[in-house]
Amino acid sequence: GDDAKAAQRVVRQWLAKKGITAPHLVMENGSGLSRAERVSAREMAGMLQAAWRSPYSAEFISSMPIAGTDGTMRKRLKTTAMRGEAHIKTGTLNTVRAIAGYSRDINGNTWAVVAILNDKAPFGASSVLDQVLLDLYRQPKLPETASVL
Structure with missing residues (x-):
């Protein structure tokens, strides 16, 4: 619904702010347990690198x-x-x-x-x-x- 779309928008904005491009990222419910959700290993590594630099x-x-x-x-x-x-x-x-x-x-x-x-x-x-x-x-x-x- 609208909440899911809004959450996806917030996540993508955060990723963009951190300089992370994630064209393969597919979010359905955010749990990581959905068969529809996808992320490449490279995209996930980029997220981990950004997290490493986080306070x-x-x-x-x-x-x-x-x-x-x-x-x-x-x-x-x-x-x-x-x-x-x-x-x-x-x-x-x-x-x-x-x-x-x-x-x-x-x-x-x-x-x-x-x-x-x-x-x-x-x-x-x-x-x-x-x-x-x-x-x-x-x-x-x-x-x-x-x-x-």
């Missing part, structure tokens, strides 16, 4: 589960060097598995990290996403488009 970044980051320690990341990466090195929000739908948040590499640099896997049967997806975090931690050769926060 409220500490509160935002501390609201995310810590790898191997609590929340939905409690049992993940528990026995690895990544334990305690990432604040990651997980996302789970029947055909989607995702991670988004902040992770440190072996040199102490912090990165915004987003990975979204779409598959009819996403079995094993959590392991793949954990491997993304482990590979980033080990600091492999990164594309020129990557930048430390």
Whole structure:
């Protein structure tokens, strides 16, 4: 309805004010649980980078589960060097598995990290996403488009 359209307008205005372009962003109810909602990993990473620069970044980051320690990341990466090195929000739908948040590499640099896997049967997806975090931690050769926060 009108409230949903008004909310979408406010979100898009905020994104524009932060210099974030999000042409792939589709919002239906704002919960992230609607099948109609969409966002690209690049757009989500842009939002995380803007949040990092916010005066409220500490509160935002501390609201995310810590790898191997609590929340939905409690049992993940528990026995690895990544334990305690990432604040990651997980996302789970029947055909989607995702991670988004902040992770440190072996040199102490912090990165915004987003990975979204779409598959009819996403079995094993959590392991793949954990491997993304482990590979980033080990600091492999990164594309020129990557930048430390």
